[in-house]
Amino acid sequence: MRVTTGRRLGATEHAALQRVLSNDGGRILLVEDHERSGHRMTEALQPLHEVTTERFPQSALLRLGAEDFDVVVVSLSLQGSDGLRLCSQLRSFERTRHVPIIILLEDGGDARLLRGLDMGVNDYLMRPVEEHELLARVMTQIKRKRHSDFLRDQIEESFELAVTDGLTGLHNRRYMEIHLATLVCDAVRTGRELSVLITDIDHFKAVNDTYGHDVGDFVLKSVAERLRRNTRGADLACRMGGEEFLLIMPDTPLSGAYQIGERIRTRIASEAFQTPQGTRIRVTSSVGIATLEGENDTPESILKRADNALYAAKRRGRNRIAS
Numbered sequence: 001m002r003v004t005t006g007r008r009l010g011a012t013e014h015a016a017l018q019r020v021l022s023n024d025g026g027r028i029l030l031v032e033d034h035e036r037s038g039h040r041m042t043e044a045l046q047p048l049h050e051v052t053t054e055r056f057p058q059s060a061l062l063r064l065g066a067e068d069f070d071v072v073v074v075s076l077s078l079q080g081s082d083g084l085r086l087c088s089q090l091r092s093f094e095r096t097r098h099v100p101i102i103i104l105l106e107d108g109g110d111a112r113l114l115r116g117l118d119m120g121v122n123d124y125l126m127r128p129v130e131e132h133e134l135l136a137r138v139m140t141q142i143k144r145k146r147h148s149d150f151l152r153d154q155i156e157e158s159f160e161l162a163v164t165d166g167l168t169g170l171h172n173r174r175y176m177e178i179h180l181a182t183l184v185c186d187a188v189r190t191g192r193e194l195s196v197l198i199t200d201i202d203h204f205k206a207v208n209d210t211y212g213h214d215v216g217d218f219v220l221k222s223v224a225e226r227l228r229r230n231t232r233g234a235d236l237a238c239r240m241g242g243e244e245f246l247l248i249m250p251d252t253p254l255s256g257a258y259q260i261g262e263r264i265r266t267r268i269a270s271e272a273f274q275t276p277q278g279t280r281i282r283v284t285s286s287v288g289i290a291t292l293e294g295e296n297d298t299p300e301s302i303l304k305r306a307d308n309a310l311y312a313a314k315r316r317g318r319n320r321i322a323s
């Protein structure tokens with residue numbers, strides 16, 4: 001995946017980066033039932049960190065389901081329960097998948113250490129726990145977590161940007177191409193129906209020429225909003241470019257696509273768009289629809305048929321639908 005380059009950091013990103021670089025303490029969950037050891041570790045950690053102790057894996061798990069922690073320190077010598085089992089549960093739940101885990105081992109616990117590392121434990125401490133070592137290892141995990149959270153957020157954000165149309169917030173053509181290919185494969189495999197619809201604003205060049213490009217942009221955003229509002233949950237709306245939008249409709253035969261296309265066409269034509277400055281602008285749109293035909297059909301040919309239909313609607317006088 002290509003990560004956005006050359007982008008300046010925004011205020012929130014800057015704050016997030018500051019946090020990555022800071023030496024602030026974190027929230028530590030200590031899973032320990034040995035009272036004296038628990039006290040000693042809490043005292044060592046507490047000037048900088050906020051420490052919560054749980055004596056049982058089950059109660060630790062409940063707490064981790066409800067609260068965020070930066071590090072979990074798990075004793076592997078709990079009375080009557082298995083600390084490693086807790087570690088493996090933490091790795092399997094979405095909510096706790098990325099929380100750093102440090103295990104506390106007795107001398108001679110090599111086999112358990114290997115099992116722990118194998119299931120994704122991040123670090124370990126040997127008993128008796130040396131306080132400076134505890135602090136250093138906890139801090140390392142906190143910093144590592146902040147750093148990877150930051151990178152994960154950045155990647156998610158870059159991905160959002162890469163597949164979103166900046167003006168309307170709809171998906172862009174790149175996303176549409178990936179998504180349509182997947183949906184066509186699914187529909188062919190399962191024998192279900194799939195239709196697409198292209199809508200293009202009529203004489204949009206005249207809107208720009210008459211009112212200016214900014215008003216043109218406003219109309220595009222408003223059309224996108226009407227499109228979104230008249231789209232069902234399973235349908236995917238995207239901006240193909242310019243003043244042209246595509247709707248992909250799974251489980252929809254041509255008759256259904258026709259109904260939806262008519263609804264979108266009338267919703268766009270029936271009510272003027274009013275700019276914040278009070279200018280009222282009416283536009284119409286033409287719609288072309290096409291449906292999946294047989295198992296040798298391809299995304300490219302469905303799009304081509306929808307585009308031909310759109311062209312036919314334009315030729316017949318615009319503000320209409322064709323298939």
Ligand code: GH3
Pocket residue numbers: 167200201202203204205206208212213214215216217220241242243314318
């Ligand atoms: P038709 O009814 O045949 O579709 O006519 P049209 O004028 O809508 O079509 P044409 O393709 O001639 O013009 C499309 C116009 O859309 C030209 C272009 O300047 C404008 N346009 C494309 N993208 C944007 C945009 O992001 N913002 C604005 N304001 N205008 C855009």
Ligand code: MG
Pocket residue numbers: none
């Ligand atoms: Mg055109």
Ligand code: MG
Pocket residue numbers: 200201202203204205243
């Ligand atoms: Mg147009």
Ligand code: MG
Pocket residue numbers: 200201242243244
């Ligand atoms: Mg066009």
